[in-house]
Amino acid sequence: MRDGLREAGFGFKDIAQIVVTHIHPDHYGLTGRVKQLSGANLSVHRIEADLIHSRYVNLDGLLEDTARQLRCGGVPQNDLPQLRGASLWMKQFVTPAAPEIRLSGGEKLSSGSFEFEVLWTPGHSPGHICLYEPKKKLLFSGDHILPDITSHVGLHPQSGENPLGDFINSMRAIEKLEVNFVFPGHGAVFSGLKQRIGELLYHYRERKMAIIKSVSDELKTAYQIATEILWRPESGGVPFQELELWDKRLAVMETLAHLQLLMTEGKVEKVVEDDAVLYWAGG
Ligand SMILES: [Zn+2]
Numbered sequence: 001m002r003d004g005l006r007e008a009g010f011g012f013k014d015i016a017q018i019v020v021t022h023i024h025p026d027h028y029g030l031t032g033r034v035k036q037l038s039g040a041n042l043s044v045h046r047i048e049a050d051l052i053h054s055r056y057v058n059l060d061g062l063l064e065d066t067a068r069q070l071r072c073g074g075v076p077q078n079d080l081p082q083l084r085g086a087s088l089w090m091k092q093f094v095t096p097a098a099p100e101i102r103l104s105g106g107e108k109l110s111s112g113s114f115e116f117e118v119l120w121t122p123g124h125s126p127g128h129i130c131l132y133e134p135k136k137k138l139l140f141s142g143d144h145i146l147p148d149i150t151s152h153v154g155l156h157p158q159s160g161e162n163p164l165g166d167f168i169n170s171m172r173a174i175e176k177l178e179v180n181f182v183f184p185g186h187g188a189v190f191s192g193l194k195q196r197i198g199e200l201l202y203h204y205r206e207r208k209m210a211i212i213k214s215v216s217d218e219l220k221t222a223y224q225i226a227t228e229i230l231w232r233p234e235s236g237g238v239p240f241q242e243l244e245l246w247d248k249r250l251a252v253m254e255t256l257a258h259l260q261l262l263m264t265e266g267k268v269e270k271v272v273e274d275d276a277v278l279y280w281a282g283g
């Protein structure tokens, strides 16, 4: 980061404010360090701000809740300890910092000739924000809309109740904006926002249909369904068993997010049996 700033002719003292789209480690991890070096204030959506402590300072409750959810999702007992702790290695890259400014969406943030509007776009993370510059028609999309990969949208203890429903609503809200260029959290700057949203909505429709088909005549756990789906569509599809541990956990959580949305739409029902939750679409 230091090199990037220097190449652009800036130093840390030129940073007047820090705005984080969401608190995932790849977006928030260096914030504490940048705050120290620049002295700038940090702005984060209030929902994200409330998750910082349980995610990066005292993780015991979160790990327990995650293990419980994975167990209910049908993850085999042998795989549980590994999947439960699959994200712990990331913690070393994060210097947690408390925000001075808690956003709600709708605020205006000025910087030079730019005036950004804060847009609350829950889904990928419950307090995710995008920054929109209406006069210059620019959108900083964080992980909400990415050009080359589908964002992870999973049901987990910090996700909100219906994250995929939220995510799709947030896409529909963004779709109406006039945008010439999108600056995403991963990948290169792109144009054609409406077309990209169309592709993503098509992907989620297809996946929902595949899940309905999977549970149309048989009760299954989220884990069983996840093993039938091809993951990473952008790279042609990877079977569940070939995924890394971390990606397996994300796959189960993404399947749970789809199932949650399908239940709110009345297309899938759940049946609780002992410790496991089973789903079916045959009702
Ligand atoms: Zn993220």
Ligand SMILES: [Zn+2]
Residues within 6 Å of the ligand: 024, 026, 027, 143, 185, 186
């Ligand atoms: Zn990211």
